[in-house]
Amino acid sequence: MGSSGGKIVIFTALLLEYRAVRGQMEDLQRLDHEAGTIFERGRIPGTSWEVYITQVGQGNQTAAIMTERAIRMIAPEAVFFTGIAGGLKHDLVLGDVVVATRVFAYHGGKQEESFKARPETWQASHRLEQTARYVARDPQWAAGQHPSGQDGPEVHFKPIAAGEVVVNAPTSTLHDLLDEHYNGVAAIETEGAGFAGAASMSDQVPALVIRGISDRADGSKQHTDSGGFQQLAANNAAAMTVAVIKALAPSRAAKIPGPTGQATSKLGLLSGDEPVSAQLEELLPVAWRRKLLPSWSNQGATLEVHLVPERSLRLPMRQMSQLKEGLVSVGRKEKVFTPSEAVASALEADFVATFARDQRRGSVGLAISQSGQRSCWEPLPSPSRIHIPVLDPEHTKERVEGLLRLLLRLQEVPQTRYAPALAIDPAETLTVTSLKSAANSNSVSLARGGRSGPVQIIPQELWDAADISAAAPTIAEELTLRLMLHFRNSGDGWNF
Template identity: 45%
Template sequence: MVTGAKPRAAVLTALPEEYEAVRSHLVRLEKRPHRLGTVVEVGESPGCPWPVAIAEFGEGGRTAAALTERIVTWLEPEVLFFTGIAGGLKEDLALGDVVVAAKVHAYGGGKQAPDGLLARPESWPAAHALEQAARSALRQGESHWVGRVPVGPPAPDGAAKPPRVHFKPLASGDVLLNSSDCALRDQLHRTYNDAVAIEMESAGFAHAAHLAGCPSLAVRGISDRADGSKYDTDGRGYRERAAAHAAAAVMAVIAELARFRTTTEHSPAAATASSRTPSDVQVADALEDFTDMAGLEFRRNVLAMLRDRLALTHPLGIPEQTMARDHLMLIARGLRQSREPSAAHRALYGVMADLRPNDRALVRLHDVLGL
């Protein structure tokens, strides 16, 4: 992995054993601190071309929401995952099974009325492309992905069999459920009866990812029954086993996504599309996303750097305009009409990368120029 490579996927966790389960799949790890203190590691999984970022946030939906938003705006991954353990709510789930959240229910909302709590459900479906990749990678009968579970201590009784994968809803809220007879369990049965497992972070994660427009998927391993037996099952090793199964599933899905997208990116259609010269309007729109482009002096600096990068001995021949939009249209036209438009576009991208290397606008410019 190239130092400083941009992660294409980010995997978020709440607990140390969840983090370590994901980390065990990665090599050549590189720590990256955010200016506000959040720390991630970026590494690569053998056989998968995508750099992957991993983070551990601690428990709770509010923390998950706040730091999910930070990861999206900071690292700008293409896809997001939250993985870890969960309590099973249905008898047909075995300890160690994996739940891929077809949707995430936030069960905490409601109105307390004289006749009881009136639920006000809020739910977020899984991103279609991620769910489809998960169905492809984790299809029943194709248990090769279980081989991604790292070798470790002997599995607890009954957990040595390959885990089954369930594409079902999760219930999520800031309560650790460990009782078979309580108001919350009754509420889940009445109002969120399709939920097969319960945990604490995925609602905040899914909400933040949805608001940020980033495709997301929650994947959980069943570590207990949420019925009072949690400490017994934890003591028998199911907590670590469930975290390992969920992490293995996530890494298999990321590998599947990388295969899908690599094939698409190198298809004849993609090659044809990338060879097309973008329109002047598209290039001007992309440049306008750089807020400093509103200033004439900044645009002059861009043109000077562009000339140097192209090793020209003569002016670019692009007339100045005080109106930013008019000037950007002239710049786009001048580059398109140059002797080698593709070289001019690569030079433009290089100049903007030097000036604003962390700007989200740089990603759009890269895509518009077909680089």
């Protein structure tokens, strides 16, 4: 079956959820995974998307396995998990829909004298969430789901919690935990964390969880289930999911036929082609590290890498506050920070940062500005034999390539273009040579003769977000060559 809009996968846990989605599709065909998972492939009337649906059963572990399996097999442009959930807020009416702005895996923590929550969290795809908000502004999105003249369900954009327990009691230890540590959570379910985590680890595939409220998680579940609210909630969640897909414009990453009949890759490139950039027409402002954290500018030579968005994204302060904790978790997971070192966070009006400052290792950190700029930094290596930082072009190129990919993993990447930037700051005390040479030498010359100030390689090119990971070697080589050119032109007498 051909499609010009790309592929989408919808996951459900229960049969009634699956039927609610399936009932809005046509031209269904069976597709079997080699491990036995059965998908149905079809289309939603009025769209060009190729849509796959499957029922994964209950539980986060199963959801994670099935999500990873589907992403590998189908290579979708977006994935959705739709179904029912228990409501935790009084302003939610049975049948209302919750679009998860963030998913909390709430069982993570450490029990000492008191419980200390350590949740894993995943942010909703910006592109999918924005599409859902666009859909929700039109009261006709659920047309056909309810009798004429009857109000459709409200759509709430709030966090949800996902664990391994079906909650159905008015009071419990679990209720107390959720109220104390996850008070902003609107609904609770048992698959979203596994789904969101697997999508995040599969090259940041855009993912969104959409749930209909079928009960209040307060002991009344048997009554509400017998009253038909499970079916109502499943139908409303499915209708919202379908409405989002109908409104979702295929991104530049969609597979489309090439001029010779070949299909382009998910990056929008013909097989074997290299990603291409566009020249900046005007300079983009960069929030360099010394601007974010000015008191740190007197530390040893530090490499910093930035991705500056073509247009300001203006992240809401609510999201910035959530990122404050999220960056710490990502930093430890990505080994930016060692397991034992103390990590601090800062939330300011225009940026959020997490960092460690070790007297021997130097400064390392991550930051996201309110405009959407992504930044990371780490010290240049300092071999013990010479005791000063070394700028090795090959090592620098490798680190810039790795840090560019790290920046893409900090959170869901909005579908816009980014301009890479690079700096060494401060740069008055370092040497330019290979690490191998430095390790075998007893003396080296300073690269800039004691002159102070940073070396900043300003952005010159724009890259599509979807292309940056594949183009990372090219971008890293370009930035490193420009950096080396600066040192050659500064009269340091070093040849490369």
